[in-house]
Every structure is written in C-alpha cells, then in structure tokens.
Amino acid sequence: MQTVTSVNTPLNLPTRFAFQPNVSRTMSSREIANVTGKRHDNVMQVIRALAADQILTPESQESSFEHKGNTYACWDLSKRDSLVLVARLSPEFTASVVDRWMELEGQAIQPRELSTMDILQIAMESEKARLLLTIQVEAQAVKIHSMENLFKEGMTHTQFCKGLNGVNVMQVGNALEGRNWLFNESKSGLRWRVASYARDKYMTEHQVEITPHGKDPFISFTPVLLKKGAAKLYDLYLSELLPMKKTWDGRFTHDKALKEAV
Structure with a gap:
C-alpha cells in the first residue's frame, strides 16, 4: 500500500468550492485535517473506509495535490460526506466544520463585480x-x-x-x-x-x-x-x-x- 506523507497546510488552503451554481461544492480532506487537528494520512484512512463501505455519495471524489514537487492523494468531499467524516473522526469538531461550510457558502453567494462588457x-x-x-x-x-x-x-x-x-x-x-x-x-x-x-x-x-x-x-x-x-x-x-x-x-x-x- 502506498504511504502518504501527512502535509499540514494553513486553513486558507484552496477549497474546491462552487462560486457558480453548476459546480459541485466540496471541501478538501486537507482542510478537514486542519479543522479537526488530525494527520492527513489518518483522515485519508477513514475516508477510504467510508468509501469501501459505500457510505460516501458520488459527489465526493478522490483527487490529488502537489507539495514541494511531490504528488499526494486527497479527497474532495460534499457537505454531507464531510460531516459524516467528522462525526467518525472527532464528533467534537462537527461545529467547527459546520462553521467553515457556512463561511464558504457565504463567500459563494457574494456577487461578483460586473465588468464593462457585462454592464x-x-x-x-x-x-x-x-x-x-x-x-x-x-x-x-x-x-x-x-x-x-x-x-x-x-x-x-x-x-x-x-x-x-x-x-x-x-x-x-x-x-x-x-x-x-x-x-x-x-x-x-x-x-x-x-x-x-x-x-x-x-x-x-x-x-x-x-x-x-x-x-x-x-x-x-x-x-x-x-x-x-x-x-x-x-x-x-x-x-x-x-x-x-x-x-x-x-x-x-x-x-x-x-x-x-x-
């Protein structure tokens, strides 16, 4: 089995979140690791177990990211699946993840500035x-x-x-x-x-x-x-x-x- 090195990054790391209505809203497994204080490789183990038990929805997908020239596996999870994961990892951090989702959703509904062509x-x-x-x-x-x-x-x-x-x-x-x-x-x-x-x-x-x-x-x-x-x-x-x-x-x-x- 491939060993994935834990990479902890700040909370402002890029989140694949929808700013357009036709893009699915997801939260990265890396961000969940930061919110819960867990190692990313441990988070990935729980995610793979949930996927194997067919608990995750199709909206959640395995992905990857690069860090210092190396490529690592990660997951982009739907709102529902991110809450399921946190409940399995650390129930006490559920509120923190909910707060993070509310922050992201608040950003998503902010109207973009109209360009001259739009006007x-x-x-x-x-x-x-x-x-x-x-x-x-x-x-x-x-x-x-x-x-x-x-x-x-x-x-x-x-x-x-x-x-x-x-x-x-x-x-x-x-x-x-x-x-x-x-x-x-x-x-x-x-x-x-x-x-x-x-x-x-x-x-x-x-x-x-x-x-x-x-x-x-x-x-x-x-x-x-x-x-x-x-x-x-x-x-x-x-x-x-x-x-x-x-x-x-x-x-x-x-x-x-x-x-x-x-």
Missing part, C-alpha cells in the same frame, strides 16, 4: 426588451383602433367581415356555424339564427315583423354582432381562422391601412 450587455438587453414592448403596445393599439373603426352597432357578421381584407364573406356564416355561434333553421335555404352558446355573449338578434301582401305576418330574425363578438371575430381573422379568399394578398386590414397611410 453593456445588460443595457442592450434592457433596451431590446423596451423596444419589443413598445412595438407590441403600438401593434395592439393599431389593432384596437382598426377593429373599432370597422365595428358599428347593429352590424351583421357579413357586414363586419366585408371590412376585413381577404375574408371570404360568403363562407363566414358556415364558419360561425362550426363554432356554435349560428345555426340554420331553414331546411331548404339559409336562415341564420344565433345559437345559445353565442347569444348575448358574441351576438344577438334583431326581430322585425314582416307582413307580406295577402299573407300572414311573420317574425324575421337577423343575427347581429355585439362589440365583444366583433373583437373575437377580429382575433379569429388575425389568426387566419376565418375562410379567406384564394386571391388574398396576405395583408390584414390594419397592415393595409398602415401601408396606405405611409
């Missing part, structure tokens, strides 16, 4: 976020302005969609039927009524009594959009979830308005 990078990221937020706010404002300019009280879905560039207005009724906004009460043609799902939420109905010449009067129902329904319809339009014409140029109404205003 510039932070400033660039902040400005990028500000510009992105400005663009998003402006786009939302244009969207709301465009929708409000299009919507008028009492509008039908067909009338509203005529103001949406590229929408196939002849197919919108069928699309809204698929979303349970409308249903067709006619068996031979189209006579749209507002479905219960959308009634008073997205749409309502205007009722008109019609009296044909020589016939009995009847009630005609016309589905009309509410403002919330117009906003929802506009969102479906921007998400390309409404039926679009094959000749659509790919521009939305507010995009087209902005281009023409420039």
Whole structure:
C-alpha cells in the first residue's frame, strides 16, 4: 500500500468550492485535517473506509495535490460526506466544520463585480426588451383602433367581415356555424339564427315583423354582432381562422391601412 506523507497546510488552503451554481461544492480532506487537528494520512484512512463501505455519495471524489514537487492523494468531499467524516473522526469538531461550510457558502453567494462588457450587455438587453414592448403596445393599439373603426352597432357578421381584407364573406356564416355561434333553421335555404352558446355573449338578434301582401305576418330574425363578438371575430381573422379568399394578398386590414397611410 502506498504511504502518504501527512502535509499540514494553513486553513486558507484552496477549497474546491462552487462560486457558480453548476459546480459541485466540496471541501478538501486537507482542510478537514486542519479543522479537526488530525494527520492527513489518518483522515485519508477513514475516508477510504467510508468509501469501501459505500457510505460516501458520488459527489465526493478522490483527487490529488502537489507539495514541494511531490504528488499526494486527497479527497474532495460534499457537505454531507464531510460531516459524516467528522462525526467518525472527532464528533467534537462537527461545529467547527459546520462553521467553515457556512463561511464558504457565504463567500459563494457574494456577487461578483460586473465588468464593462457585462454592464453593456445588460443595457442592450434592457433596451431590446423596451423596444419589443413598445412595438407590441403600438401593434395592439393599431389593432384596437382598426377593429373599432370597422365595428358599428347593429352590424351583421357579413357586414363586419366585408371590412376585413381577404375574408371570404360568403363562407363566414358556415364558419360561425362550426363554432356554435349560428345555426340554420331553414331546411331548404339559409336562415341564420344565433345559437345559445353565442347569444348575448358574441351576438344577438334583431326581430322585425314582416307582413307580406295577402299573407300572414311573420317574425324575421337577423343575427347581429355585439362589440365583444366583433373583437373575437377580429382575433379569429388575425389568426387566419376565418375562410379567406384564394386571391388574398396576405395583408390584414390594419397592415393595409398602415401601408396606405405611409
């Protein structure tokens, strides 16, 4: 068996301790020898016994160090394993090792001084976020302005969609039927009524009594959009979830308005 010479070094010897979150935090067996006042070779014997009994965790690893031109074995132990080792070596020194760990952990959380490049990078990221937020706010404002300019009280879905560039207005009724906004009460043609799902939420109905010449009067129902329904319809339009014409140029109404205003 190789004999390892005990090397006692001051308490400020380098400790492989994490100053970054992705590096495992460890304490050297040499430092534990100094804290407990034990010879390093004796500390190593106990560590090897713990390793042989599979008591140590994988986070603890055997290592080496150089002293006066010679290479010696040592261990880098996790916090848990260092406390197990001290409990085996000298229980009365457990508090000293805990204090040392608290000191090391306090050093680890100290923020490093920012370099000029760090400050510039932070400033660039902040400005990028500000510009992105400005663009998003402006786009939302244009969207709301465009929708409000299009919507008028009492509008039908067909009338509203005529103001949406590229929408196939002849197919919108069928699309809204698929979303349970409308249903067709006619068996031979189209006579749209507002479905219960959308009634008073997205749409309502205007009722008109019609009296044909020589016939009995009847009630005609016309589905009309509410403002919330117009906003929802506009969102479906921007998400390309409404039926679009094959000749659509790919521009939305507010995009087209902005281009023409420039």
